[in-house]
Structures are given as structure tokens and as C-alpha cells.
Amino acid sequence: MGSDCRLVRRGLYNQALQRVPVPMELVGLDFKIPSRKVQEDAKVQLKKFHVDLQFISGDITTVVPFPDGFFDSIVFCTMLCSVNNPIKAAQEMKRLLKPNGGTLGYVEHVATEPGDGKPFFGVQQQLLDPLQQAVADNCHLHRYTAQTIHEAFPLARILTEERFFVDEMWPVSCQCCGVIQTVA
Ligand SMILES: C[S@@+](CC[C@H](N)C(=O)[O-])C[C@H]1O[C@@H](n2cnc3c(N)ncnc32)[C@H](O)[C@@H]1O
Structure with missing residues (x-):
């Protein structure tokens, strides 16, 4: 939040x-x-x-005190960039989300990828990553967050998904958002 x-x-x-x-x-x-x-x-x-x-x-990387499948929907924004263990956070959200028809919505800044055609920006992200973590509350510049979500929810239906650049937000300009839906 x-x-x-x-x-x-x-x-x-x-x-x-x-x-x-x-x-x-x-x-x-x-x-x-x-x-x-x-x-x-x-x-x-x-x-x-x-x-x-x-x-x-x-702490979303541990057990949050709600039963399995309690939430119809989970929404997060620039959270997986900041947690210590994004895989554990994604797994805990999977546990908390209704297993059939639950929706997960997100907006995150992420690592640039070769297909983005911005190799210099990728190097900048990697070089600045330790500094960003130190000055911005453990925020990581170079995480493959969409992949982390897909791996935690391998069967989910992708309702919408987008990658985009917000140039004025450098160095967090490479972003992604999406809504996925669980399928039992
Ligand atoms: C970049 S801020 C984003 C806050 C908010 N989502 C927004 O967009 O304004 C990241 C937030 O994640 C929280 N956070 C980091 N690790 C966390 C964890 N393991 N469990 C719960 N919250 C965590 C931080 O306290 C911080 O408020």
C-alpha cells in the first residue's frame, strides 16, 4: 500500500x-x-x-495472516522492485488469491530486455542498481518482474499485459503492467 x-x-x-x-x-x-x-x-x-x-x-514474503484463497483480487504497484525476495512475495500472493477467477493486477518498473533495443540503458540500470537500493529503500532497477509473476502463476489467464517506457521517469522508465486471472 x-x-x-x-x-x-x-x-x-x-x-x-x-x-x-x-x-x-x-x-x-x-x-x-x-x-x-x-x-x-x-x-x-x-x-x-x-x-x-x-x-x-x-511482510508479503512471509505468511500474511489470511487463509488460502481469501482475496478475490490483489493489486500492487512498484512493490516487487522493493521486496527482498520477489519469488516468495509472488508465491505468497498466489496462496492468498482465490484459486479460480481471482485477479492479480500490477504496475512495476523492470529491467530492460534485448528486444527493447536499449542496451545502453540496460548497462545504466545495472551500474546504478546498488546505489538505487541504498538510496531508495531497497528498490531494485534490474528485475525481470513479469517473468517472476508468470512463473508463480503458470496457469493463469493473461487478461492484459503491456511493457512501456516513461522516459521522464529514468532510471525507472522501463515499466510493465498487467492483469492476470487464476484458473483452477
Ligand atoms: C516503492 S514503494 C511503493 C508503495 C506504493 N505501492 C506506491 O506505489 O506508492 C514500495 C513499498 O513496498 C513496501 N515493502 C517492501 N518490502 C515489503 C515486504 N516484504 N512486505 C510488505 N511491504 C513491503 C515498502 O515499505 C514500500 O512502502
């Missing part, structure tokens, strides 16, 4: 939330619980869409 609830407070989920037909319970997970003020702001923002938000402090 992020300790500043950036995406919720900026209203970046609003368009999607308008289309949610029923009241929804949303659990925001992060290592760091947001301040009381941030929590209140986020809750007020989401109440307009009949979304009830609760925060929990937890």
Missing part, C-alpha cells in the same frame, strides 16, 4: 472503483503502517466508492 497511500490519495484508483458494483473490503498491506492522518485521508477518499479500508502491517 505504501506508507503515504499515494495511489489512493491521488485518486488514481477512482475510475476503476466507480465500476465496482458492490461494497468492497480492501486490505492495505505494507511493512510500514501509514500515519493516522494518512489513513483517515485514504479512508475518506475510498468511502465515496463504498470501499471499507483496513491497514495491516506485514
Whole structure:
């Protein structure tokens, strides 16, 4: 979720939330619980869409205290770049997600690949990676995150998937997003 609830407070989920037909319970997970003020702001923002938000402090690379298949949907943004072990995080999300028809949505910045035709950028990412980890809270510049997700969810149906560059966000300009759906 992020300790500043950036995406919720900026209203970046609003368009999607308008289309949610029923009241929804949303659990925001992060290592760091947001301040009381941030929590209140986020809750007020989401109440307009009949979304009830609760925060929990937890580590997505360990066992998060919910039963198997508890969540209909899991959404994350620039999270697998920051966790210590992205494979364990993806496996835990798989455990938490409904095994048939659950949806996983993500936006992540990732390693550039040979097909992108940006070899110099790839070298920059690798050189700057240790510095980025040190100054940006363990954020890694050079992870193959889409592959990590596909390996954790080998049978999932890919509903949408995209790779794109946001040049003004260098060195995190190479990004990917997608929605996959579990199939039992
Ligand atoms: C780059 S921030 C993104 C925050 C938010 N998703 C956003 O887009 O604003 C990465 C977040 O992942 C959290 N994080 C890193 N490792 C984690 C872990 N193992 N379990 C839970 N949260 C973690 C950090 O505390 C941080 O808030």
C-alpha cells in the first residue's frame, strides 16, 4: 500500500472503483503502517466508492495472516522492485488469491530486455542498481518482474499485459503492467 497511500490519495484508483458494483473490503498491506492522518485521508477518499479500508502491517514474503484463497483480487504497484525476495512475495500472493477467477493486477518498473533495443540503458540500470537500493529503500532497477509473476502463476489467464517506457521517469522508465486471472 505504501506508507503515504499515494495511489489512493491521488485518486488514481477512482475510475476503476466507480465500476465496482458492490461494497468492497480492501486490505492495505505494507511493512510500514501509514500515519493516522494518512489513513483517515485514504479512508475518506475510498468511502465515496463504498470501499471499507483496513491497514495491516506485514511482510508479503512471509505468511500474511489470511487463509488460502481469501482475496478475490490483489493489486500492487512498484512493490516487487522493493521486496527482498520477489519469488516468495509472488508465491505468497498466489496462496492468498482465490484459486479460480481471482485477479492479480500490477504496475512495476523492470529491467530492460534485448528486444527493447536499449542496451545502453540496460548497462545504466545495472551500474546504478546498488546505489538505487541504498538510496531508495531497497528498490531494485534490474528485475525481470513479469517473468517472476508468470512463473508463480503458470496457469493463469493473461487478461492484459503491456511493457512501456516513461522516459521522464529514468532510471525507472522501463515499466510493465498487467492483469492476470487464476484458473483452477
Ligand atoms: C516503492 S514503494 C511503493 C508503495 C506504493 N505501492 C506506491 O506505489 O506508492 C514500495 C513499498 O513496498 C513496501 N515493502 C517492501 N518490502 C515489503 C515486504 N516484504 N512486505 C510488505 N511491504 C513491503 C515498502 O515499505 C514500500 O512502502
